[in-house]
Amino acid sequence: MTELPIIQTEDLSKHYGSVRAVDGISFHIARSATCALLGGNGAGKTTTIAMLLGLLLPTSGRIRILDAEVPRQIRQVLPRMNFSSPYVDLPQRLTVAENLTVYARLYGVRRIRERLAVLGRDLDIDAFFPRPYGSLSAGQKTRVALAKALLNEPEILLLDEPTASLDPDTADRMRGILTDYQRHSGATLLLASHNMSEVERLCNQVIMLRAGQIVATGAPRELIHRYGRKDMEEVFLDIARGIQSGEVLE
Amino acid sequence: MNGISLRRISALALRYLYLLRSSRVRIIELAYWPTVQMILWGFITQYLAGHSDVLNQAAGLLLSGVLLWDVLFRSQLGLSVVFFEELHARNLAQLLISPLRPIELIIALITISLVRTLLGVGIAVLLAIPFYGFNLFSLGLPLAGFFFNLLVMGWAIGLLVSALVLRYGMGAESIAWAAIFALAPLCGIYYPIATLPSWLQPLSWVLPASYVFEGMRAVLLDHAFRLDYLIDALLLNAAYLGLGIGVFLATVHNARERGSLLQSGE
Secondary structure, eight states: OOOOOSEEEEEEEEEETTEEEEEEEEEEEOTTOEEEEEOSTTSSHHHHHHHHTTSSOOSEEEEEETTEEETTTHHHHGGGEEEEOTTSOOOSSSBHHHHHHHHHHHTTOSSHHHHHHHHHHHTTOGGGTTSBGGGSOHHHHHHHHHHHHHTTOOSEEEEESTTTTOOHHHHHHHHHHHHHHHHHHOOEEEEEOSOHHHHHHHOSEEEEEETTEEEEEEOHHHHHHHHTOSSHHHHHHHHHTTOOTTOOOO | OOSOOHHHHHHHHHHHHHHHHTOHHHHHHHHHHHHHHHHHHHHHHHHHHHOGGGGGGHHHHHHHHHHHHHHHHHHHHHHHHHHHHHHHTTOHHHHHTSSOOHHHHHHHHHHHHHHHHHHHHHHHHHHHHHHHSOOGGGGOTHHHHHHHHHHHHHHHHHHHHHHHHHHHOGGGTTHHHHHHHHHHHHHTSSSOGGGSOTTTHHHHTTSHHHHHHHHHHHHHHHOOOOHHHHHHHHHHHHHHHHHHHHHHHHHHHHHHHHTOTTTTTO
16 A cells, blocks of 8 residues: 655646746655755745745645645644744844744643753754854854754654755764654655755655756656766756756767 | 045945935935924924913823823834844744744734833833822723723734735835824824814824823813723724734735745845
């Protein structure tokens, strides 16, 4: 028996006047998959994620998440999802602990202190708890944002550039934390990233977008093989430049 | 080398001129505040000059007016400024992807506005007792009705202003300050509505605050409680608050359509 996909879109579009930010994309993501949404700037990654979160209303098409129709039934699924992105932030003057406490209450987290202690230890941010969020470095903020995204132990975690602005050591540790979280919780991860080695390491499914349309899907290994390249970086460049699989650059 | 450079000063002055030129709101604002002050104090002068009988009670009238006016002002700002902080912090999208409902956001904003107004105006009201021997509580039970009506009107305006800023961006933020002061000359804070030109009076009577300040003068000058004013203010406020909530919710929906929630604050 095939398990129903946890995220499914059918012919999903978002148009702004004549601009087709997302243009009729259909995909599904299985439970516990780690899927990368890839594409150059303006390919439609953030627009797609925003529609999955109900932050943006589709022009047409269908989204189904955890058996709920989105955006109509988004309230059913929001407590079971979370999101982290450099495009959103947290109040600067509140301390890290205050920010996380507010969001823990919004998500109905029980035993907030214990949950914060676990996240503080796992993400190595407990030393920042009494500090105003605005006083943290970009890398420290990214870790706090990830802590916020993990507060409710989401079944679906959407991440936009999860390791942007992190140094290689911290980025590697973050990837380790995400992998561990995915393994022990069975959560589904959807991440938009420009870091191809990250995608190869974390993801078992890739959706490549260009100009709002899906141009390739598959596992990273499959795509590397299909495009005859040595890694995802080269596959990404091929797709971003509009080169079809099997074509050879002069 | 260490001297003051006119070139650098003019470069920066040019940058501020570009900024000013880029926003019609900022240009209008230059003339806005002096004009509002001129109109307001013009009507106060007219009223006091024509009513020498109220001059001996002018201190009580003016202090009651200014303290009750501050309830309206703080209530509106207490809501809209807190909402702007979410936009400045780029936190609104985080809130709207949490299980929080937009109506719960509105109720939370109203709650914090109440707390901020009680704290802000409460201290001023208490300080007026030792400073001027003026006790606002001498207005008696009607004070509760005045206070409630001004609070609700402030929330309605605060929601409308917040919706405007959500729709048109932080450039419209100064509307939060300007909107309430535009109403000040019309509300009859320091003078009866009859002082206004007859063509302006119908506009004044669609504002709940006008009934509150007329009611305040009835208590202070005639020692009469005008229940009819209170009921009219309540009915108007119910309509305005409904409008404020409706417009705010519709603007959030519109922002979801336009995709502006991820850009708010930028």
